[in-house]
Amino acid sequence: MQDEGLASMRRPAGFGRTLVATLIGLVYFFPVIWMILAAFKTRVDALATPPKLFFTPTLEHFWASFHRLSADGSQIFDTGLDRNFFNSLFISLVSVGLALALGGLAAYGFSRLRLVGRDYFMFYVLVLRMVPPITAIVPLYFLFRVTGLGGGYVAIILVYTAFNLPFAIWMLKSFLDELHRPIEEAARLDGSSDLKILWRICLPQMRAGIAATAIIAFVFTWNDFLFSLLLTSVDTRTVPVAMTRVVGADVGVDWGVFAAIGTIYLLPVLFIAFLLQGQLLRGATFGTVPR
């Protein structure tokens, strides 16, 4: 590497900067800590003023997220939250997978093959990602009602696939653009098909890029609220929408339960983001900046 970025020669931060950065980090994290603590507080502790920092932790909210006692306390009902979690995971994984597969093919086409008006396609693909989601939802809501697809998995998965596709195409194309071409040329001369070149030569070289694309698309889908609010039914509802039902409960907001659900819901993305922190960097710029 003859032409490395600033990263390679960056001096380590001094003690002062390290201290300030750590303090700022903790301050920044405060609302999240608040949520995590609230998940372990009893109802009384949660609303105490001034706020309590020390308290006896309880797991009741985590239990209450998934179970509900009947009025006389003799029976235990399911809140259906496990179903919501399954929906969130299933819908996110399938739609991100589809977006990566279709987006990868399209990115290869845009990057390597003959196409008239490619810049226009790339531009309007980007426009589709930028258009306010609500403007797409109004017609989709109607179209799903008419076709009878509304509320099913197929509908919401296709919606998220389409939502993630522009991002996937842009990201994957930028990674493809950076690969060295001679190997591919050689393979082509040897008679390899484009599909084979993409699968056997390009993909193995872009594992990090695919991870970056996948994680950002996954976070977007996992946390989306609006599409799910208007285009899912009871059976396919995801956690962000289910959470708002807790807020709207008739006995007032049950902050403990809400915080417990929020905490559980955060953990998977937090874990993935920690593992793939470097990839987030690339993903933040739609792939227009190198690693």
Added chain:
Amino acid sequence: MAVSSHTGGARESTRAARFTAPLVGAHAAPFVAPALGVLCVMNVLPLLWSIGVSFFHFRADRLNTPPHFLGFANYRDLMTDPDIWEHFLNTAVMIASSVSVQLVVGALLTFLFYRPFPGRRLVLMLVLTPMLLSTVVVGTFFSLFYDPTFGIVSALVRPFTGAPFAPLGTPFSAITSLIVADAWMWSPFVMLMLLAGLEGVPAYLFEAAQIDRASTWRRFWTVVFPAIRGVLLLALLFRTIESFNMFDLIYTITNGGPGTATESVSTEIYDTAFVLFETGRASALGNLSVFVVIVLTRLYFRAIQLRREAA
């Protein structure tokens, strides 16, 4: 292109392949068709439908009533409705303030985090967590923080004023409260973009400046700033478009209140479409905002192309 890891010759050849040069080989159609097909069915078709519907009086909750053709009446009503202009203005004020705050905070965070230090990975995670949270969680918790009786903001202010404080009570403080939540959530995203931009600063330039004993200030303006100007522009435009589309936070924190002070274009479309069920009018408003976004995206696209040409 800001590719910095290639050697000179390879860099030339790959750059030629991008955007402008005609490509040899097979036609791209079979490769791009599946993706474009999905996009057509799920995005383009609905948009065309909403263009059509915007010329009718149509309610999605009364499918048995045939749509009634209005011509441009929906658009005319919108253009002459002072409330709509107020909402566009609200949106513009919120975008401008929120994006400025995000850029400033994002830049400060970048300044703190661009150098390695022990535990940086972990501390960076603390800062990145907000953007990993669901907007519903952020919105709901900020609405708790802003609660006049139980909220921490009120608790912090009370000792000074002696009275409970309702951050969501007046238009100005409600808008400020929304901006704080939005900026808290998305400043780290700006930081990520700037950190990524810094990776692209060629080390030899920085080295040369160091050998010349240029001051930190001068080094920033002559070496670092020109190199990250492009990514700064990207951050500005991307966050502007995303703020334009802001819905979840408004929905969960203020629900447009007090009055209609924090109503944005997205929430207005939502109300028109799913509370009033005036589907035709909502579509017309949606099309107007799509037009705004196309213009903004055009600028974004230009910014990307400029970056590629500059590198």
